[in-house]
């Protein structure tokens with residue numbers, strides 16, 4: 001463990017940060033109303049928070065304010081910097097590159113917004129966006145925001161079933177998809193997967209139209225009356241579109257994420273609070289300036305992509321880079337070339353990417369200039385001190401601050417972090433809470449832990465970026481997040497606070513597995529496996545993995561012993577969830593360790609799968625204590 005600040009510093013926090021923390025503490029209402037001035041409002045809010053974590057739970061920010069998110073990201077920048085680059089799109093093939101100015105991005109967003117209005121999309125309607133990393137992905141999100149439609153961005157790696165589940169739950173009326181997406185040498189059949197998904201929705205589908213973006217120009221089946229060419233439709237429209245004036249608490253988007261139980265949860269983010277949080281955090285955490293070329297490598301279908309590919313940098317008037325491809329394709333170090341070619345100044349990525357880069361020869365990163373870089377960031381999983389230092393030394397050339405940012409889909413933006421120029425980094429620790437963020441660590445009895453210690457990571461007060469609810473299920477929202485530590489929001493993570501007040505994230509304490517930054521609910525995996533009729537039951541758990549952080553392991557109990565085909569389990573997961581969730585390893589076992597009341601003891605499965613066989617604890621409470629020794633033997637045999 002590294003305890004000294006790195007690089008060495010006497011004072012880990014700036015005066016500015018200290019001042020912000022004090023002001024936020026002294027008068028939160030005044031502080032957050034002042035932060036709202038980052039945005040352009042049609043009606044200024046007179047109140048900041050009307051949130052309450054007790055009773056039915058309410059998350060409410062700037063409720064009397066009115067604004068439009070797309071106007072905030074575009075129109076006000078068109079006024080004074082129309083020719084500045086808003087979006088640089090870099091394709092994965094050399095020569096595929098486009099620089100889109102604020103004026104041009106505004107025009108393209110308006111054309112598409114007009115198309116959506118013509119197709120009957122109204123304020124509050126949901127529009128699903130299912131695109132790879134192309135400019136149209138950003139344009140589609142902003143076009144929805146412009147007319148008050150709620151965007152639901154769906155990951156390109158979801159299976160047809162995964163898409164269908166989210167289309168049905170959200171009730172999307174229009175879908176924007178690609179003909180075919182590129183992923184390194186592979187082609188991903190976006191349109192045909194979407195066709196299948198809509199078919200699976202059957203009578204429950206609300207989808208009236210599908211707009212198809214010609215990403216590769218491939219010939220794809222088009223259903224008459226329903227499917228339309230994106231290019232042909234936008235060509236019919238004018239580059240201007242009046243924005244819908246929204247209430248601050250109207251939803252800007254829904255985003256699905258995995259939890260410990262059941263189906264994916266559609267988190268609902270607000271227009272005003274979310275946008276204030278995107279602006280505040282992007283500026284403070286990354287020390288971002290409008291002159292920065294800001295590259296957040298996340299896919300736009302994750303919250304990181306929403307807040308730091310799209311809304312944060314654009315609301316603050318910067319230039320975003322959208323890169324289509326993989327880190328090391330067609331050659332190792334491709335992303336370093338992308339940084340050099342586009343003069344990227346802020347680079348925000350994941351520990352998985354850094355761990356993969358560390359495995360390459362050091363000459364790969366050392367042969368690139370990387371002199372445009374100013375600030376580095378990571379997100380999504382804990383980063384080891386070794387990886388942090390490698391990132392700092394090799395990519396940042398010992399000159400760029402590294403910010404390890406802890407946050408979640410639910411929080412809308414960064415919560416605990418170092419801040420470039422304002423809060424010194426410490427390798428392996430996430431850092432300090434941002435001003436106004438009331439982090440607490442709680443013990444198993446629900447008591448707050450003071451000073452140094454380890455506990456459940458909770459938030460005692462709302463913050464502007466907090467999701468307001470779960471789509472059409474406020475009760476599930478309340479139960480999921482506000483019952484473990486009553487009166488607090490519980491994150492699902494554990495953390496440790498050190499003597500300097502820095503937080504070290506220890507990982508999920510619930511049944512969520514974090515594979516390369518992808519949040520995967522074990523229940524989703526088990527539901528998919530249950531579709532295989534040769535299976536009696538299964539249990540999915542996470543185990544430590546060198547490259548992915550965690551890997552998914554599934555224990556399967558087949559109906560008939562002997563001729564069970566474990567690859568069928570992979571197929572069931574690929575079909576039910578998506579290829580990205582296919583387990584690393586499947587163990588075929590005769591039974592699972594259970595309590596006498598029949599509850600699967602996952603703690604034991606995690607230890608057995610990780611070959612961590614010390615301290616197995618008291619086994620006498622199991623219905624069949626002998627099963628543990630048998631599982632240990634079977635796992636060793638099957639490895």
Ligand code: WTA
Nearest residue numbers: 379380381382404405406407408409505508
């Ligand atoms: C994990 C991504 C350690 C954590 C923004 C959290 C992290 C989950 C970090 C949220 C970090 C995120 N250090 N763990 N810096 N950042 N996590 O919703 O377990 O996709 O609960 O949001 O990722 O994942 P999500």
